[in-house]
């Protein structure tokens with residue numbers, strides 16, 4: 001059945017809001033007229049004036065509903081001995097704040113967190129008359145993720161704008177459905193499976209070889225691009241047994257180079273490579289579009305009035321994934337749900353039938369093969385592998401991109417890390433699990449980067465019921481959050497708070513995860529560091545990520561002894577906007593030190609890529 005475009009659909013849904021108030025007035029007027037012979041509208045008024053009065057009932061009813069909700073929340077907070085979080089004063093319905101949030105989503109990383117410095121670690125940003133309780137307080141984030149887990153969910157708010165991309169997969173699921181997803185995928189992330197060092201090693205060597213070839217031809221490389229390909233190829237093989245071979249396709253040249261050749265001349269782009277690259281690009285565009293929907297809340301269809309931007313990209317994504325799935329499904333009955341709603345319904349039926357058995361993953365089995373034991377529905381399978389594939393690609397590539405970005409500015413740290421690699425692993429050997437465990441500085445470099453540049457900088461839940469957050473400081477009152485409220489929490493802002501991490505919180509210094517600062521700040525308060533989230537929904541791929549990134553860095557530092565930014569190769573959009581240097585526009589001092597433009601969609605990245613040159617290490 002054809003569906004309406006997003007804008008008309010939203011307007012169609014809003015018809016009752018517009019029609020009911022004037023209709024009620026018309027009915028009431030007739031009734032009162034009949035019963036008491038009194039006209040509710042001034043008899044002397046013209047038809048136009050009467051029509052205007054009828055129309056005015058629409059904003060009047062909307063205003064009464066808003067005030068009623070505000071009063072009800074205030075009364076319920078009082079009844080619970082609590083107060084409402086402070087509200088950021090805004091212009092009509094928070095339109096000024098919305099403008100700022102949209103600009104932030106376009107131009108910078110979560111700058112909106114600045115507000116929490118001015119107003120405290122919990123603040124109500126009322127956007128379009130809707131509460132959004134922004135949190136950067138570890139105790140409250142702990143409540144959301146762990147101690148009051150059942151009072152929070154991903155919720156319809158997030159599904160409203162993310163389902164087009166993430167469908168019925170694990171990221172957006174709640175309740176029994178989420179438990180089902182988690183039980184289905186967890187066996188796949190057992191320790192021995194995520195320790196496939198040979199696989200990480202193989203892809204690291206391919207990536208490093210590609211980097212060397214390009215550097216030897218005199219050009220810099222876009223490290224972010226290469227590492228995203230590395231993460232896609234490695235996680236593709238690990239999860240789906242499919243090597244997308246994006247690393248083999250020609251690397252991009254810097255914008256200032258003469259583009260005489262489309263590839264390195266090593267391997268010509270064939271149809272499969274092209275599809276892989278188109279898939280990767282469609283994923284990026286879909287994420288950017290998804291991010292832009294975030295601040296708009298339920299009003300996003302007004303900005304994609306005639307055409308759903310994400311569904312457009314999903315065509316390319318589906319075209320790439322479906323043949324892989326069809327191959328895996330083979331002769332089985334692989335029908336597909338029509339859309340996400342039907343897929344969710346099918347999943348719910350499976351949950352009701354309790355089909356999850358704690359199944360052991362067999363030797364050599366891929367995630368798709370494992371999932372096929374639960375369902376052959378192609379839409380469900382596609383959503384699941386897209387969710388986990390995205391998690392596997394963009395987070396680890398974000399982490400490694402920011403590690404290299406930091407190493408370009410901290411040659412001492414690079415020398416120290418390299419010395420550790422050479423001492424523990426040697427100049428040529430492949431790293432083992434034990435060696436990686438031994439490398440304390442490596443783990444500190446990764447953690448310090450995850451602290452300052454968490455790949456998932458911002459997250460969100462909705463309350464399933466009214467929530468009371470106990471006071472953090474003595475003498476404070478608890479905070480009350482009504483049911484069905486969006487609660488965004490900014491991990492990045494928490495990770496950068498000087499009161500939690502010390503006065504040097506904004507400096508990248510891996511020693512902080514080794515010296516006395518570790519015992520002073522993190523050990524007594526572990527919830528101040530949450531790059532992988534926490535509680536029942538903690539990241540399933542945490543160990544996978546540490547292993548994959550460590551193996552890559554070992555190989556990288558065996559191959560190269562130095563790395564530097566090539567600013568001439570950086571495209572114009574990658575330069576930080578001029579306003580980042582203005583202390584008034586950057587009161588927290590987050591952006592002044594940036595040499596490149598840091599942005600985020602679902603994950604953190606560098607706008608325009610990270611163009612670098614490396615010195616090849618002398619053969620030892």
Ligand code: HEM
Nearest residue numbers: 391392395396399455456531532533537539540541544545
């Ligand atoms: C540096 C790398 C990574 C970081 C920083 C990271 C971070 C996170 C975070 C913050 C969440 C919570 C999301 C939420 O609550 O909405 C999460 C969930 C998840 N991550 Fe990761 N992740 C990383 C790598 C990976 C990898 C490599 C995989 C798989 C191959 C993976 C699979 C998942 C899955 C399946 C979930 C959903 C868990 C659930 O909802 O129950 N992650 N990750």
